[in-house]
Amino acid sequence: MVFSIRWLAILAACGLAACGDKPKPTEPQAAFTPVAVSPDLWKEFSGEKALAHVRTQVEFGPRPSGSSALEKARQHILSTLAASGWETERQEFKETPVPGRGETAFTNLIARFPKPAAQRVIIGSHYDTKVMNGVRFLGANDGGSSTGALLELARVLATAPAFAAQFELVFFDGEEAVVSFGSAELGPDGLVGSRHYAKSIRDRAQQYKFALVWDMIGDKDLTVTLPSDSPKNLAGALFTAADQLGLRRNFGYYGQQILDDHVPLATLARIPAMDIIDFDYPAWHTSGDTLDKLSVESLEIVGRVTLKMLISELGAK
Numbered sequence: 081m082v083f084s085i086r087w088l089a090i091l092a093a094c095g096l097a098a099c100g101d102k103p104k105p106t107e108p109q110a111a112f113t114p115v116a117v118s119p120d121l122w123k124e125f126s127g128e129k130a131l132a133h134v135r136t137q138v139e140f141g142p143r144p145s146g147s148s149a150l151e152k153a154r155q156h157i158l159s160t161l162a163a164s165g166w167e168t169e170r171q172e173f174k175e176t177p178v179p180g181r182g183e184t185a186f187t188n189l190i191a192r193f194p195k196p197a198a199q200r201v202i203i204g205s206h207y208d209t210k211v212m213n214g215v216r217f218l219g220a221n222d223g224g225s226s227t228g229a230l231l232e233l234a235r236v237l238a239t240a241p242a243f244a245a246q247f248e249l250v251f252f253d254g255e256e257a258v259v260s261f262g263s264a265e266l267g268p269d270g271l272v273g274s275r276h277y278a279k280s281i282r283d284r285a286q287q288y289k290f291a292l293v294w295d296m297i298g299d300k301d302l303t304v305t306l307p308s309d310s311p312k313n314l315a316g317a318l319f320t321a322a323d324q325l326g327l328r329r330n331f332g333y334y335g336q337q338i339l340d341d342h343v344p345l346a347t348l349a350r351i352p353a354m355d356i357i358d359f360d361y362p363a364w365h366t367s368g369d370t371l372d373k374l375s376v377e378s379l380e381i382v383g384r385v386t387l388k389m390l391i392s393e394l395g396a397k
């Protein structure tokens with residue numbers, strides 16, 4: 081996860097899209113068709129199973145973009161998705177995030193269920209971990225937690241095929257910046273995968289109803305801090321779902337913008353996008369971001385509340 085006041089100033093001044101190439105005028109929304117889905121499907125989301133996927137990734141070691149450890153994580157993600165019937169695509173590209181430091185190969189992983197709906201919802205997570213000089217940074221929470229949860233979500237959705245077809249699951253590479261964000265200009269460092277993906281769908285953005293990004297959702301002390309740019313209807317739907325499960329205390333606002341993978345989706349592809357993140361995490365970007373800071377319960381709370389929200393928003397009434 082990334083955060084920078086300076087980036088925000090640039091964003092405020094011109095916006096990502098206005099600084100780069102402009103998106104084509106938005107086409108009419110593709111029709112969205114709700115499908116029947118069990119209102120209790122959210123109960124199937126297992127924090128234990130999500131944590132097992134986090135553990136697998138952490139055991140690969142630090143997983144920066146371009147590393148062999150990240151390729152191992154990719155193989156785990158792809159084989160897990162295939163096992164429950166998801167069709168996957170490797171979106172491969174090369175970029176030079178820091179001028180003068182050479183090109184890096186990046187790979188986003190995109191999963192769709194067979195017979196995908198005409199209009200879908202994107203659920204995203206970054207799966208790379210930050211390069212930190214002199215620190216063996218494992219990214220159990222930052223990179224690991226949301227990716228483990230997304231694999232568990234994929235398993236649950238696959239039990240309801242028509243509902244699963246309403247989603248596009250995206251595992252972003254290159255979310256983390258190579259250099260400190262305090263000194264970085266807006267791009268090309270950081271959010272590399274989500275910028276590339278957003279550009280790849282911008283001409284057919286009407287195929288996407290909205291996007292949710294998960295990041296850092298496993299902290300034992302769970303306080304989801306929605307950024308101030310969260311679309312009100314999506315934030316409201318999430319809070320309502322949390323309320324219905326008696327978990328409203330775990331969800332609130334951060335009070336500021338947070339620069340994360342939802343930003344390119346919102347600004348470059350013009351898709352309503354919300355970052356579900358717990359930015360109140362003392363071990364953020366330290367060697368202490370390890371498995372012992374995470375809990376089954378926190379992963380289960382975010383997984384179940386998000387799924388409850390999605391059933392309410394997308395299921396047939």
Ligand SMILES: [Zn+2]
Pocket residue numbers: 081082210222256365
């Ligand atoms: Zn991070």
